[in-house]
Structure formats: structure tokens, C-alpha cells
Amino acid sequence: MxxxxxxxxxxxxxxxxxxxxxxxxxxxxxxxxxxxxxxxxxxxxxxxxxxxxxxxxxxxxxxxxxxxxxxxxxxxxxxxxxxxxxxxxxxxxxxxxxxxxxxxxxxxxxxxxxxxxxxxxxxxxxxxxxxxxxxxxxxxxxxxxxxxxxxxxxxxxxxxxxxxxxxxxxxxxxxxxxxxxxxxxxxxxxxxxxxxxxxxxxxxxxxxxxxxxxxxxxxxxxxxxxxxxxxxxxxxxxxxxxxxxxxxxxxxxxxxQIPCQRGSMTSSIGCIECIGSIESIGSIGRPVVSGDCCRTSGNQGRAINTNEDSDPTKQVDHSDITLLSKGKIKIDEKLDSKINNDDDQGDQDCNCL
Missing domain, CATH: 3.40.50.1360 (Rossmann fold)
Incomplete structure (x- = not known):
């Protein structure tokens, strides 16, 4: 359940x-x-x-x-x-x-x-x-x-x-x-x-x-x-x-506990999920990121949120993530470098929930 x-x-x-x-x-x-x-x-x-x-x-x-x-x-x-x-x-x-x-x-x-x-x-x-x-x-x-x-x-x-x-x-x-x-x-x-x-x-x-x-x-x-x-x-x-x-x-x-399914990717902090409205997360070692649409990458644990209203996300490789509002993801200040929007290598369209 x-x-x-x-x-x-x-x-x-x-x-x-x-x-x-x-x-x-x-x-x-x-x-x-x-x-x-x-x-x-x-x-x-x-x-x-x-x-x-x-x-x-x-x-x-x-x-x-x-x-x-x-x-x-x-x-x-x-x-x-x-x-x-x-x-x-x-x-x-x-x-x-x-x-x-x-x-x-x-x-x-x-x-x-x-x-x-x-x-x-x-x-x-x-x-x-x-x-x-x-x-x-x-x-x-x-x-x-x-x-x-x-x-x-x-x-x-x-x-x-x-x-x-x-x-x-x-x-x-x-x-x-x-x-x-x-x-x-x-x-x-x-x-x-x-x-x-x-x-x-x-x-x-x-x-x-x-x-x-x-x-x-x-x-x-x-x-x-x-x-x-x-x-x-x-x-x-x-x-x-x-x-x-x-x-x-x-x-x-x-x-x-919402499971990763077809189209989702895993990273060093667990699974990233990406359909529907933003979910609660918490530092539990297995964050769940949900937005109207995200794209995920398996190599670096990166995530790109493709909502028109949202800012590009930074690299995701720690578990300190706070959800602000629909389509917004705040990542711990210790994390480095914003993802280049043009760098889609290794990314795939997300189909999970």
C-alpha cells in the first residue's frame, strides 16, 4: 500500500x-x-x-x-x-x-x-x-x-x-x-x-x-x-x-514506498520518480521526486525537471532534498554545479510513478 x-x-x-x-x-x-x-x-x-x-x-x-x-x-x-x-x-x-x-x-x-x-x-x-x-x-x-x-x-x-x-x-x-x-x-x-x-x-x-x-x-x-x-x-x-x-x-x-517503475532511474540516493504533483520526501536515503514531468539520468544520479515554470535542478547525489512547491526542487547547498540543460547524454524520458 x-x-x-x-x-x-x-x-x-x-x-x-x-x-x-x-x-x-x-x-x-x-x-x-x-x-x-x-x-x-x-x-x-x-x-x-x-x-x-x-x-x-x-x-x-x-x-x-x-x-x-x-x-x-x-x-x-x-x-x-x-x-x-x-x-x-x-x-x-x-x-x-x-x-x-x-x-x-x-x-x-x-x-x-x-x-x-x-x-x-x-x-x-x-x-x-x-x-x-x-x-x-x-x-x-x-x-x-x-x-x-x-x-x-x-x-x-x-x-x-x-x-x-x-x-x-x-x-x-x-x-x-x-x-x-x-x-x-x-x-x-x-x-x-x-x-x-x-x-x-x-x-x-x-x-x-x-x-x-x-x-x-x-x-x-x-x-x-x-x-x-x-x-x-x-x-x-x-x-x-x-x-x-x-x-x-x-x-x-x-x-x-512508492516503487520505481518503467522509465525511472536509480541513483546513489535511491529512486527518482516523476509524474503528478510534488511529493514529500525527507532525508530517508530513498527520496521520491515527483513533478508533472522530470527526466532522469542513471550515470550521475542527475535529474532535470522539464516543467516550464521550474528552474533547472542541480546535480542530485545526496539525500538532503527539500520540496518547495509544484515543479520546484531545492537541493542542499553543499551540492555542486547546476546541470547544463543542453547535456542530455544518458538521459531518458521518464515514464514512472
């Missing part, structure tokens, strides 16, 4: 968008090899979707060979109901309808029951080769998808009865609280844990205690999100409000 914390929800959302773009571009999907992306609904992902749309228009990412699936849907709502998650995706994630798959609120023939729809959804995920990246939020009571407290950690896609707290929170989307459905179709925790990689976005003070329980308490059925502790490739992305209940030692340790 890893943690990437950011001062604001805007920065946290941009980080998630950068992560999604990085994973798709690194995968290099094509007609015969699709990237399977699982997406959430609700208010949490809206800024992420806006950022993805902006960067798609700018040519940074193409969804031509991306298949999306969703986590859940209300039972009893038709696809044209204004509060159905089908309508949400139509309005907030612009992708051809033949590329996204959602659980149907009303059974679609030949299926006649919600249970048959759930079994069919599981078969669909298997036929696609599994989920490459699953993006989701976390509920105030620790639910993930619509897996409420006491849900089985081995459960598959199924019909679930919604907790009254969840219905109360979601009532803001309906004209009348009594219209909030009592049941939903939800991807099970077991199905979620089968994903290759999971990113959880938590923003706002109301999510702070759920984040703490999910990350610091032991695995507990009363907090479904705590099941994510058993997954080897899950990252929580938070703003300061959502992470405020975490101990400093938890934040520092989980931030330091």
Missing part, C-alpha cells in the same frame, strides 16, 4: 489523471490488446474526468483502445434515468458507447434477474483479461463500490442492500430522499482485489476517518476498504483534509 498526499483536491485529482495517462501510455494498447480501466461515479472523480478530457484534447492520451467498466449501479433505474450511473458516464466521460460497460439497473435480455446480470458482468471481466487499473473512491463508512461494512472480502459482483448512511449521503443527488434506491449491483471486494493495480482517491474532511481506518487499523470487515491492505499494488491519493487523521509516520513511510 502506498500514499500520495497533496495540499488540495485539485492537485490530488491531477495526480490521479497523470497516473491513468501514464499507465495507458506505458501499456501501449492497440486493436488486439485493449487496456481495461475500471471507473467510479459520484462527485469524487469529477475533477479527474475533467483533467483527462483536457489532456485528451491536447493529445497527451487517446482512449481509442481503452475499454472502461464501472463499479456499480442502482437496482431499478433504467439507463435513461437522470440518476443512473449510465447517464453519469454519458455526461462526464466522453468515450464511445461500445467501449464502456456498465451493470444494468434493469436486466437486459436475455437476462431476467439482477443476479444473472451480475454473473454476466463477472464473465465479461474475465473475457477482457481482467482489470488493468481500477480507480475508485471511498465512502464515509469505509465502503468501496457498494460493498458496505461486513461485506465478504471474497465476494464477487452481486446485489447488495444499501446501508442507510450511504443512502443518506447519496440523497443529495435525488429530488426526494425517498427516491434513493435501497439496493444496488456492485462489483465485489474479491473482484476488486483481482485488479492488477488500484488507485483510491479520497478528498475532503468527511473521508478522513475512513482513510485512517483503511490504512492504519488492521484488516476489519467493518471497514471494507481495509481489505486493500492485502493488495500489493494499491495507492491512496489524498488531499490534506482526507489525510489529516493519519499519523505523520504513516504518511512519511507510505509515501517513501
Amino acid at each position: 502506498y500514499l500520495s498526499n497533496h495540499p488540495t483536491k485539485e492537485e490530488a485529482s491531477k495526480y490521479v489523471a497523470s497516473l491513468i495517462i501514464n499507465r495507458i501510455n506505458t501499456f501501449k494498447p492497440n486493436q488486439n490488446r485493449k487496456f481495461v480501466l475500471c471507473l467510479p461515479t459520484g462527485s469524487t472523480p469529477l475533477l479527474v474526468y475533467k483533467e483527462l478530457a483536457r489532456r485528451c484534447e491536447g493529445g497527451e492520451i487517446s482512449f481509442e483502445h481503452v475499454i472502461t467498466i464501472n463499479l456499480d449501479e442502482y437496482v431499478g433505474l433504467s439507463s435513461d434515468h437522470p440518476q443512473s450511473y449510465y447517464q453519469f458516464m454519458e455526461e462526464n466521460f466522453d468515450i464511445p458507447s461500445n467501449q464502456f460497460h456498465l451493470l444494468p439497473g434493469l436486466p437486459i435480455p436475455p437476462h431476467t434477474t439482477p443476479q444473472e446480470s451480475c454473473a454476466s458482468y463477472e464473465s465479461l471481466i474475465t473475457s477482457l483479461g481482467g482489470i488493468n487499473l481500477l480507480f475508485m473512491g471511498i465512502g464515509e463508512n469505509g465502503h468501496i463500490a457498494f460493498n458496505e461494512p461486513c461485506s465478504s472480502f471474497r465476494g464477487r459482483t452481486k446485489v447488495v442492500k444499501l446501508n442507510e448512511d450511504t443512502r443518506r449521503v447519496n440523497a443529495r443527488f435525488f429530488d426526494d430522499p425517498s427516491e434513493v434506491p435501497t439496493h444496488a449491483l456492485s462489483m465485489g471486494i474479491g473482484t476488486i482485489l483481482d485488479s492488477h493495480e488500484i488507485v483510491v482517491l479520497a478528498i475532503g474532511q468527511k473521508k478522513a476517518e475512513a482513510v485512517r481506518k483503511a490504512m492504519e487499523d488492521g484488516v476489519n470487515h467493518l471497514c471494507p476498504a481495509s481489505a486493500l491492505q492485502s493488495h500489493e499494488n494499491v495507492i491512496f491519493v489524498t488531499d490534506d483534509e482526507a489525510s489529516q487523521n493519519l499519523r505523520k509516520t504513516t504518511k512519511d513511510y507510505l509515501a517513501s
Whole structure:
């Protein structure tokens, strides 16, 4: 489990968008090899979707060979109901309808029951080769998808009865609280844990205690999100409000554990990482430098930050590094010589996170 914390929800959302773009571009999907992306609904992902749309228009990412699936849907709502998650995706994630798959609120023939729809959804995920990246939020009571407290950690896609707290929170989307459905179709925790990689976005003070329980308490059925502790490739992305209940030692340790991946380089002080917003670092012998884009060199442990607003960095070969702000890196005064911007020998574009 890893943690990437950011001062604001805007920065946290941009980080998630950068992560999604990085994973798709690194995968290099094509007609015969699709990237399977699982997406959430609700208010949490809206800024992420806006950022993805902006960067798609700018040519940074193409969804031509991306298949999306969703986590859940209300039972009893038709696809044209204004509060159905089908309508949400139509309005907030612009992708051809033949590329996204959602659980149907009303059974679609030949299926006649919600249970048959759930079994069919599981078969669909298997036929696609599994989920490459699953993006989701976390509920105030620790639910993930619509897996409420006491849900089985081995459960598959199924019909679930919604907790009254969840219905109360979601009532803001309906004209009348009594219209909030009592049941939903939800991807099970077991199905979620089968994903290759999971990113959880938590923003706002109301999510702070759920984040703490999910990350610091032991695995507990009363907090479904705590099941994510058993997954080897899950990252929580938070703003300061959502992470405020975490101990400093938890934040520092989980931030330091984000692994080097494809495109990153190692130096005498450890790994350098370079996508998303600036992370915290500390003199821990394994600094993590994150920016919108960095370039790294393996020979001297050098790093060049290619943000337009940032100054060129000096040579990096000690562990005294302080992060100032987005795109800014301050290196200990004892370090010598600024890198020549024209000297790209040994450098390579960074693809890590």
C-alpha cells in the first residue's frame, strides 16, 4: 500500500489523471490488446474526468483502445434515468458507447434477474483479461463500490442492500430522499482485489476517518476498504483534509514506498520518480521526486525537471532534498554545479510513478 498526499483536491485529482495517462501510455494498447480501466461515479472523480478530457484534447492520451467498466449501479433505474450511473458516464466521460460497460439497473435480455446480470458482468471481466487499473473512491463508512461494512472480502459482483448512511449521503443527488434506491449491483471486494493495480482517491474532511481506518487499523470487515491492505499494488491519493487523521509516520513511510517503475532511474540516493504533483520526501536515503514531468539520468544520479515554470535542478547525489512547491526542487547547498540543460547524454524520458 502506498500514499500520495497533496495540499488540495485539485492537485490530488491531477495526480490521479497523470497516473491513468501514464499507465495507458506505458501499456501501449492497440486493436488486439485493449487496456481495461475500471471507473467510479459520484462527485469524487469529477475533477479527474475533467483533467483527462483536457489532456485528451491536447493529445497527451487517446482512449481509442481503452475499454472502461464501472463499479456499480442502482437496482431499478433504467439507463435513461437522470440518476443512473449510465447517464453519469454519458455526461462526464466522453468515450464511445461500445467501449464502456456498465451493470444494468434493469436486466437486459436475455437476462431476467439482477443476479444473472451480475454473473454476466463477472464473465465479461474475465473475457477482457481482467482489470488493468481500477480507480475508485471511498465512502464515509469505509465502503468501496457498494460493498458496505461486513461485506465478504471474497465476494464477487452481486446485489447488495444499501446501508442507510450511504443512502443518506447519496440523497443529495435525488429530488426526494425517498427516491434513493435501497439496493444496488456492485462489483465485489474479491473482484476488486483481482485488479492488477488500484488507485483510491479520497478528498475532503468527511473521508478522513475512513482513510485512517483503511490504512492504519488492521484488516476489519467493518471497514471494507481495509481489505486493500492485502493488495500489493494499491495507492491512496489524498488531499490534506482526507489525510489529516493519519499519523505523520504513516504518511512519511507510505509515501517513501512508492516503487520505481518503467522509465525511472536509480541513483546513489535511491529512486527518482516523476509524474503528478510534488511529493514529500525527507532525508530517508530513498527520496521520491515527483513533478508533472522530470527526466532522469542513471550515470550521475542527475535529474532535470522539464516543467516550464521550474528552474533547472542541480546535480542530485545526496539525500538532503527539500520540496518547495509544484515543479520546484531545492537541493542542499553543499551540492555542486547546476546541470547544463543542453547535456542530455544518458538521459531518458521518464515514464514512472
